[in-house]
Every structure is written in C-alpha cells, then in structure tokens.
Amino acid sequence: MSDMLNVVVDGLWRQGNKSLAVRLVAEGGETLPDWLPGAHIDVHLPCGLIRQYSLTGPRTGESYLICVGRETASRGGSRYIHETLRPGQRLLVSVPRNLFALQQAERVLLMAAGIGITPLYAMALELEAAGTPFTLHYSVKSHESAAFRRELSQFTQGECVIHAASPRAGLAEHIPEPEAGLHLYVCGPAGFMEKVREVATAKRWMEGNIHAEAFQPVALAAGSNAADVFTIAVASTGERWPVPADKTIAQVLQENGVAVPLSCEMGICGACLTPVIDGVVDHRDTVQSEAEKCGVNQQVALCCSRSHSRELVIGL
Numbered sequence: 456m457s458d459m460l461n462v463v464v465d466g467l468w469r470q471g472n473k474s475l476a477v478r479l480v481a482e483g484g485e486t487l488p489d490w491l492p493g494a495h496i497d498v499h500l501p502c503g504l505i506r507q508y509s510l511t512g513p514r515t516g517e518s519y520l521i522c523v524g525r526e527t528a529s530r531g532g533s534r535y536i537h538e539t540l541r542p543g544q545r546l547l548v549s550v551p552r553n554l555f556a557l558q559q560a561e562r563v564l565l566m567a568a569g570i571g572i573t574p575l576y577a578m579a580l581e582l583e584a585a586g587t588p589f590t591l592h593y594s595v596k597s598h599e600s601a602a603f604r605r606e607l608s609q610f611t612q613g614e615c616v617i618h619a620a621s622p623r624a625g626l627a628e629h630i631p632e633p634e635a636g637l638h639l640y641v642c643g644p645a646g647f648m649e650k651v652r653e654v655a656t657a658k659r660w661m662e663g664n665i666h667a668e669a670f671q672p673v674a675l676a677a678g679s680n681a682a683d684v685f686t687i688a689v690a691s692t693g694e695r696w697p698v699p700a701d702k703t704i705a706q707v708l709q710e711n712g713v714a715v716p717l718s719c720e721m722g723i724c725g726a727c728l729t730p731v732i733d734g735v736v737d738h739r740d741t742v743q744s745e746a747e748k749c750g751v752n753q754q755v756a757l758c759c760s761r762s763h764s765r766e767l768v769i770g771l
C-alpha cells in the first residue's frame with residue numbers, strides 16, 4: 456500500500472491538561488512525505504479504529520506531530536490514545552491529505568475552539584514564516600487546557616489571543632468586517648463552526664473567504680425523531696430499506712449486506728461519497744463545497760448525510 460506509512464510512536468507528552476501530543480517517526484528512519492498546514496493523516500489504531508488527526512507543529516520531514524484531546528464522549532480513538540498508546544508502538548498511517556489548505560491572502564483570521572487548534576497552529580507557523588499578518592483567536596474551557604500555549608505566545612507577524620470563555624462569546628467582536636484579501640479559517644466543534652459562519656455571513660463575508668474543517672462527527676439534527684425516517688434505495692437492484700433517525704445510511708446498507716467504503720465516518724474524508732440518482736439530500740458532510748452540494752450531479756456522504764425527500768435513490 457504505497458499511500459500508507461509504517462511509523463513508530465517516538466514521544467507522547469501533555470499539551471495543557473486535556474490533550475496529548477504524539478510524535479511519529481518513520482519505522483525505518485527515512486524522511487516522511489511533506490505536508491502543508493491543514494493536512495491530516497488517517498491513523499490506524501491497533502484497536503481496529505481509523506481516526507483522522509490534523510498534522511501540527513513545524514514541518515521537519517523527520518516526524519509528524521498530532522495532538523489528541525481527551526474526549527469524555529470518546530468513540531474510542533481518543534480513549535485508546537490517552538490510555539493505551541505507548542512510545543515505541545508501531546502504527547500504520549496514511550500519507551497526508553489536505554482538504555483545508557491555506558489560500559493566498561493578504562491577512563488571515565484563524566478561529567479555533569478546543570482541539571481545533573491543531574491545524575490552525577500549523578497555519579500560524581506557516582503565516583509567521585511567510586510574513587503574512589494574522590490573528591488567531593483560540594477558545595478554551597480554561598487557560599490550563601490550552602495546547603501549545605508557550606509556542607502560541609511567540610509570534611511576531613501575528614498574535615494569538617486565548618479566550619477562556621464560551622467559544623461563541625465575543626464572535627461578533629472577533630470577526631471584523633470583510634475585506635477582499637482577508638481569509639478566515641475555523642476549526643472546532645460543529646456548533647462553534649456553524650456560529651462563526653453565521654456571524655461572518657451576517658457581516659456579508661464572501662463564501663470563498665471562509666474555510667472550515669470539522670473535528671467532530673456531524674451530529675444528527677437536534678430533535679431527530681421517528682419522523683426523520685426515510686427510505687434508501689439502491690438503483691442497481693431496486694432494494695429499499697428504511698433509515699431510522701438513530702442510524703446512518705451507511706449502517707443500514709451494511710446491515711443489509713451492501714459494501715460501503717468508509718474511512719472517517721465523520722463527513723470529512725470523502726471515502727463514502729456516492730452518486731445520487733433521485734431525491735433531495737440533506738447534506739451533513741464538510742468535505743464537499745456548497746457548490747457541489749447544490750450542483751446537478753450530486754453525491755451523498757453515506758456516513759452522515761440524510762434525506763429531505765421520503766426516498767433517496769443512490770447509484771450503487
């Protein structure tokens with residue numbers, strides 16, 4: 456598998472009181488493939504889980520650095536890394552992929568909440584090196600929980616402001632009026648990112664100047680109930696099954712013996728995108744652009760999206 460890398464855990468250390476930094480080096484000591492800020496790797500954990508983590512810190516070629524928050528509602532990946540992973544352990548990771556790359560800009564606004572700091576810290580380092588002015592707003596529950604606190608205080612081209620308050624507090628103040636050369640990057644919990652987008656849109660920011668990456672699985676809509684049931688139909692066989700509110704389309708297909716290519720199961724990697732033949736998709740992924748979600752030849756992310764129509768026919 457040429458797109459996979461054998462790595463070894465070279466170091467683990469605390470970042471704030473809630474996160475763990477993990478340094479990975481190539482098992483054979485060779486140079487690792489280069490990456491740009493915003494890139495992530497799939498980490499194949501020995502417990503059978505595959506999780507996506509943003510690369511962070513300086514780009515050295517000798518190692519990859521990820522940082523993993525301690526999640527109370529962990530789906531298993533965070534718990535395994537915090538409780539079981541040890542230095543010297545071998546892991547399989549993908550080569551870096553970037554769905555959240557920095558665009559050419561005169562000035563940059565970075566907005567992070569919680570562990571969403573990881574790609575934005577890498578972006579801040581890149582902007583610092585390029586001499587591009589930036590402001591990083593980093594919202595945390597408490598100053599003690601902030602990751603990379605010392606590193607974030609040493610910028611000269613930009614500044615980092617840590618807010619130990621509700622991530623949504625002060626957004627209207629932190630997001631300025633739009634400018635053509637000003638780009639905004641946001642990363643954190645889905646609710647925080649939605650709020651940032653809402654505030655920026657209300658201030659008439661252009662869609663193309665707002666860049667977002669999700670770290671949490673896309674949640675079912677608040678108030679999901681039995682009325683949210685719809686039917687998924689497979690075009691090639693005509694088979695149809697109900698998708699209840701507490702299951703994803705992918706789960707229903709798998710339960711009925713249909714193979715679904717899955718990776719992140721969070722709507723961020725694109726592995727499960729499948730053509731839509733008929734029906735109106737309720738897009739919940741963050742891997743497709745708004746234009747793609749409204750286009751003629753639409754695709755549905757089977758791991759997280761749902762349906763506005765009573766039936767969704769997919770091209771499988």
Ligand code: FES
Pocket residue numbers: 716717718719720721722723724725726727728740742756757758759
């Ligand atoms: S599995 Fe990654 S977007 Fe669905």
